[in-house]
Amino acid sequence: MTTPHRRFKDAIYEQLARLGKAVSAPKRLELLDLLCQGPRTVEALAEQAALSVANTSQHLQVLRGARLVDAEKKGLWVEYRIADDEVCRFFLALRGLAEARLAEVDQVTREYFDERGAMEAVEAGELMRRVKRGEVTVLDVRPPEEYRAGHIPGALSIPVGELKGRLKELPKHREVVAYCRGPYCVMAVEAVELLRKKGFTAHRMEEGVVDWRARGWRVEGGGAQP
Amino acid sequence: MTTPHRRFKDAIYEQLARLGKAVSAPKRLELLDLLCQGPRTVEALAEQAALSVANTSQHLQVLRGARLVDAEKKGLWVEYRIADDEVCRFFLALRGLAEARLAEVDQVTREYFDERGAMEAVEAGELMRRVKRGEVTVLDVRPPEEYRAGHIPGALSIPVGELKGRLKELPKHREVVAYCRGPYCVMAVEAVELLRKKGFTAHRMEEGVVDWRARGWRVEGGGAQP
DNA sequence: CAAGTATTCAACTGAGTGCTTGATTAGTCA
DNA sequence: TGACTAATCAAGCACTCAGTTGAATACTTG
Numbered sequence: 289m290t291t292p293h294r295r296f297k298d299a300i301y302e303q304l305a306r307l308g309k310a311v312s313a314p315k316r317l318e319l320l321d322l323l324c325q326g327p328r329t330v331e332a333l334a335e336q337a338a339l340s341v342a343n344t345s346q347h348l349q350v351l352r353g354a355r356l357v358d359a360e361k362k363g364l365w366v367e368y369r370i371a372d373d374e375v376c377r378f379f380l381a382l383r384g385l386a387e388a389r390l391a392e393v394d395q396v397t398r399e400y401f402d403e404r405g406a407m408e409a410v411e412a413g414e415l416m417r418r419v420k421r422g423e424v425t426v427l428d429v430r431p432p433e434e435y436r437a438g439h440i441p442g443a444l445s446i447p448v449g450e451l452k453g454r455l456k457e458l459p460k461h462r463e464v465v466a467y468c469r470g471p472y473c474v475m476a477v478e479a480v481e482l483l484r485k486k487g488f489t490a491h492r493m494e495e496g497v498v499d500w501r502a503r504g505w506r507v508e509g510g511g512a513q514p
Numbered sequence: 515m516t517t518p519h520r521r522f523k524d525a526i527y528e529q530l531a532r533l534g535k536a537v538s539a540p541k542r543l544e545l546l547d548l549l550c551q552g553p554r555t556v557e558a559l560a561e562q563a564a565l566s567v568a569n570t571s572q573h574l575q576v577l578r579g580a581r582l583v584d585a586e587k588k589g590l591w592v593e594y595r596i597a598d599d600e601v602c603r604f605f606l607a608l609r610g611l612a613e614a615r616l617a618e619v620d621q622v623t624r625e626y627f628d629e630r631g632a633m634e635a636v637e638a639g640e641l642m643r644r645v646k647r648g649e650v651t652v653l654d655v656r657p658p659e660e661y662r663a664g665h666i667p668g669a670l671s672i673p674v675g676e677l678k679g680r681l682k683e684l685p686k687h688r689e690v691v692a693y694c695r696g697p698y699c700v701m702a703v704e705a706v707e708l709l710r711k712k713g714f715t716a717h718r719m720e721e722g723v724v725d726w727r728a729r730g731w732r733v734e735g736g737g738a739q740p
Numbered sequence: 741c742a743a744g745t746a747t748t749c750a751a752c753t754g755a756g757t758g759c760t761t762g763a764t765t766a767g768t769c770a
Numbered sequence: 771t772g773a774c775t776a777a778t779c780a781a782g783c784a785c786t787c788a789g790t791t792g793a794a795t796a797c798t799t800g
Contacts, residue, residue, distance in 0.1 A: 742782100748795070
């Protein structure tokens, strides 16, 4: 005895659950997070998320089934990308809620960052102000493709791995603020560690480009389809 | 060979997935939606979501495990409630994303509403303007508890089931806008159908109190712990 | 065309999930 | 105290899902 009313409700929540299911696996969330930084091939995603290629492909198909990502065949590669900016904002909402409600997130983060020599982070709004006043050098330490897919206006691109050999590109007596993919990415932490060892005044910003864009602030580079 | 770095990432995304898992079951989403309207007992939720009590209880425990809802023992009953307003906003974000990305949502809704005699809905912003100008009677057709838990300022409370016998409470030559729980709730649809049959000029608003509050607009009644 | 590569497919396994059923635990009220 | 009630628990079943492995597909390049 199912009324049409009930069938309708079931159908609707079934649809909502498609999105829920898509973000119910840790690895899929990691892939989504990576894709928010910019488009990538299956192989690259597999490597960065520490997954087998076949497994990555399957996860990506689930994400695509939920219309969260799009795939485009580019010659030998398949390039996956976020289907819509709203997807990134949704991911941020999920992350924000987890930070707000799940004490474990804070705990795990603290544990990990503390043992690497904690450091106060500069908040995005604060950075924005200092950038406007021309007080700081902003440093993007992500891989160059991600920098190209979108970065904070005026930021320098030096991938963390190359930083040691390219220190001379940074003005010496000026504060540096490094950022990477977001609060759970360690590249900026490593960069700041290195910079301080070399005598720079350096801080990290927790937020990434995705947060920056979600605040409605301008992002340089990237655009639609490259 | 798992580096500390990998372990950290796995731990973080594992936490995010707790939220994802919580919203990956259709019935849990329905319960969450209901709870956004106001606190309720297990039994009430079970009935409204067409579930067995035991099953409802289990779903609620999953939601509580993800810190999305809180439970409070009140004598013989256990009252469940949304843990934080941010949870409602997250639900709205999920729903919005589903509407934006999943064509099936629109399709299912259209199918159901069309066969009940479609009707143009008044958008919340438009209603807000008309309310300010004192042009319309706003009608809340949800059960009284939900009205009490929070309603649009100035709205009249007449549950849809009682509407037929309480028509005289409505000013006759004035437009009525009815609302209920949100876009997938049919109570307002039924109310408008009835009102029109009785000679009223009536429209429905798709948005519910949750949407109203999420826009930052004032909500009457409810408050913290009743 | 053939060799090589990125991705997907297909089949399988073990773990997890939604739901049911029947028993159990807390609390109320006569 | 004992009958009654709301909620939870425990066990079991059918089903789904993440991940592995090995083969198949589609495209490029020599």
